[in-house]
Amino acid sequence: xxxxxxxxxxxxxxxxxxxxxxxxxxxxxxxxxxxxxxxxxxxxxxxxxxxxxxxxxxxxxxxxxxxxxxxxxxxxxxxxxxxxxxxxxxxxxxxxxxxxxxxxxxxxxxxxxxxxxxxxxxxxxxxxxxxxxxxxxxxxxxxxxxxxxxxxxxxxxxxxxxxxxxxxxxxxxxxxxxxxxxxxxxxxxxxxxxxxxxxxxxxxxxxxxxxxxxxxxxxxxxxxxxxxxxxxxxxxxxxxxxxxxxxxxxxxxxxxxxxxxxxxxxxxxxxxxxxxxxxxxx
Amino acid sequence: xxxxxxxxxxxxxxxxxxxxxxxxxxxxxxxxxxxxxxxxxxxxxxxxxxxxxxxxxxxxxxxxxxxxxxxxxxxxxxxxxxxxxxxxxxxxxxxxxxxxxxxxxxxxxxxxxxxxxxxxxxxxxxxxxxxxxxxxxxxxxxxxxxxxxxxxxxxxxxxxxxxxxxxxxxxxxxxxxxxxxxxxxxxxxxxxxxxxxxxxxxxxxxxxxxxxxxxxxxxxxxxxxxxxxxxxxxxxxxxxxxxxxxxxxxxxxxxxxxxxxxxxxxxxxxxxxxxxxxxx
Numbered sequence: 064x065x066x067x068x069x070x071x072x073x074x075x076x077x078x079x080x081x082x083x084x085x086x087x088x089x090x091x092x093x094x095x096x097x098x099x100x101x102x103x104x105x106x107x108x109x110x111x112x113x114x115x116x117x118x119x120x121x122x123x124x125x126x127x128x129x130x131x132x133x134x135x136x137x138x139x140x141x142x143x144x145x146x147x148x149x150x151x152x153x154x155x156x157x158x159x160x161x162x163x164x165x166x167x168x169x170x171x172x173x174x175x176x177x178x179x180x181x182x183x184x185x186x187x188x189x190x191x192x193x194x195x196x197x198x199x200x201x202x203x204x205x206x207x208x209x210x211x212x213x214x215x216x217x218x219x220x221x222x223x224x225x226x227x228x229x230x231x232x233x234x235x236x237x238x239x240x241x242x243x244x245x246x247x248x249x250x251x252x253x254x255x256x257x258x259x260x261x262x263x264x265x266x267x268x269x270x271x272x273x274x275x276x277x278x279x280x281x282x283x284x285x286x287x288x289x290x291x292x293x294x295x296x297x298x299x300x301x302x303x304x305x306x307x308x309x310x311x312x313x314x315x316x317x318x319x320x321x322x323x324x325x326x327x328x329x330x331x332x333x334x335x336x337x338x339x340x341x342x343x344x345x
Numbered sequence: 346x347x348x349x350x351x352x353x354x355x356x357x358x359x360x361x362x363x364x365x366x367x368x369x370x371x372x373x374x375x376x377x378x379x380x381x382x383x384x385x386x387x388x389x390x391x392x393x394x395x396x397x398x399x400x401x402x403x404x405x406x407x408x409x410x411x412x413x414x415x416x417x418x419x420x421x422x423x424x425x426x427x428x429x430x431x432x433x434x435x436x437x438x439x440x441x442x443x444x445x446x447x448x449x450x451x452x453x454x455x456x457x458x459x460x461x462x463x464x465x466x467x468x469x470x471x472x473x474x475x476x477x478x479x480x481x482x483x484x485x486x487x488x489x490x491x492x493x494x495x496x497x498x499x500x501x502x503x504x505x506x507x508x509x510x511x512x513x514x515x516x517x518x519x520x521x522x523x524x525x526x527x528x529x530x531x532x533x534x535x536x537x538x539x540x541x542x543x544x545x546x547x548x549x550x551x552x553x554x555x556x557x558x559x560x561x562x563x564x565x566x567x568x569x570x571x572x573x574x575x576x577x578x579x580x581x582x583x584x585x586x587x588x589x590x591x592x593x594x595x596x597x598x599x600x601x602x603x604x605x606x607x608x609x610x611x612x613x614x615x616x617x618x619x620x621x622x623x624x625x
Contacts, residue, residue, distance in 0.1 A: 065447070161398055162424065162431070162444070165422065165424040166444065167419040168447050342400070344398070344400060
């Protein structure tokens with residue numbers, strides 16, 4: 064009950080800070096650009112492969128939609144980070160937190176409310192953007208991913224994990240330091256994922272092992288990779304090979320227990336936030 | 346009825362720094378106690394431990410019999426932090442609604458009206474925090490601390506941002522709280538203010554309690570100040586009982602006595618003596 068109350072106030076504060084307006088404008092710009100790009104790709108790339116065995120529609124659709132998936136993931140993460148980076152230490156430094164902590168509300172409710180508010184903004188955002196770009200892709204490129212629900216679920220969970228990590232960082236770090244740290248974590252995850260893709264294509268096992276290890280350490284990146292993988296999960300043959308050489312490489316399905324591990328990871332991070340905040344002197 | 350606040354050998358360490366080095370303190374229900382001490386004496390740390398914002402490193406603190414920081418202890422306190430801020434997009438009334446919900450107060454609109462009236466913000470109930478002066482925000486902070494009818498009010502520098510009229514409002518408010526049996530721990534640098542309203546004063550220095558008592562226990566007699574035709578003079582080591590004798594002797598000696606006043610040291614002098622500080 065108290066967590067819901069805190070979530071409502073955090074949500075209202077988000078509205079007040081005009082985050083939504085900025086996000087709406089930028090997202091509209093991104094979607095417009097995507098729609099424009101998709102139209103150009105469709106009209107200018109007919110017969111580009113010169114190979115009748117390659118399904119050009121799949122290559123076109125998966126490549127362009129892969130770009131949209133990255134943008135959705137990245138914008139969702141940006142939103143999650145900015146909504147939570149100053150939630151604890153930042154608000155304590157501004158004197159906003161102390162009057163709330165002194166009330167007979169558990170600290171777990173306060174932190175749960177903040178996480179809930181961030182998730183209630185980021186997850187619907189990811190769902191909405193995903194649904195819109197999917198509709199544009201279907202309509203403009205006449206293509207749809209092999210699995211349509213899985214990429215969205217993977218991005219939803221990835222963004223939730225990022226929000227929880229940013230909240231954990233906000234217990235220990237000042238807002239700017241926390242923002243930099245989480246963005247760098249996101250970047251390291253992406254680099255590890257790309258190294259893994261290079262490893263698979265070039266058959267370098269040590270790089271593959273790095274990618275595998277990063278899946279456990281940074282499951283948000285593995286989830287993003289899984290979302291890319293799901294786009295052409297049922298595609299095979301020459302088309303699949305061509306796709307693996309494309310701009311998004313050969314995305315990996317990740318560990319078989321990825322979903323379970325990601326949920327467990329989220330629970331561990333949330334427990335760490337609760338434990339750290341419970342011991343924090345304000 | 347248990348004491349509003351009890352601390353026994355309360356200790357707080359921040360790394361190698363000891364902020365509180367074993368503080369014993371008791372505040373009775375309805376008692377108004379001033380907490381004094383130089384900067385870094387541990388006053389704010391003590392207040393924060395009592396309201397559960399900071400954890401103690403040792404000893405014990407109890408609020409109305411409940412362990413400080415526990416849910417029932419926090420339900421019994423009202424707290425105004427030294428540095429606080431409310432979301433600037435909320436109005437005065439909305440701030441109180443939020444805190445009523447957090448405190449599970451059933452006071453409703455009547456409680457909000459009463460509290461805003463107490464701090465002189467009746468006309469500002471729809472004004473957003475962003476449009477309030479610092480003094481108005483401070484008064485709203487006091488009203489917020491009173492939400493849910495606390496039994497112990499912890500005020501950390503409540504008048505630091507107030508003008509003289511605002512300070513008087515808070516002083517009058519504290520007098521009214523006494524009538525409502527609400528105990529108050531007032532942490533302030535304004536010794537004159539503490540002198541005016543508090544039943545008892547507690548002085549901390551370097552994390553230790555160096556003095557506690559009623560105002561006349563902490564201050565001492567400095568003698569008798571007499572104005573005669575020969576001028577004003579101070580006769581030391583003279584108590585109230587000796588005043589008639591001194592006056593008789595002066596009159597007998599042919600002096601005209603215009604005024605007689607027993608002089609005590611001020612709280613500031615007592616404070617400086619006890620803490621060895623140059624300033625409060």
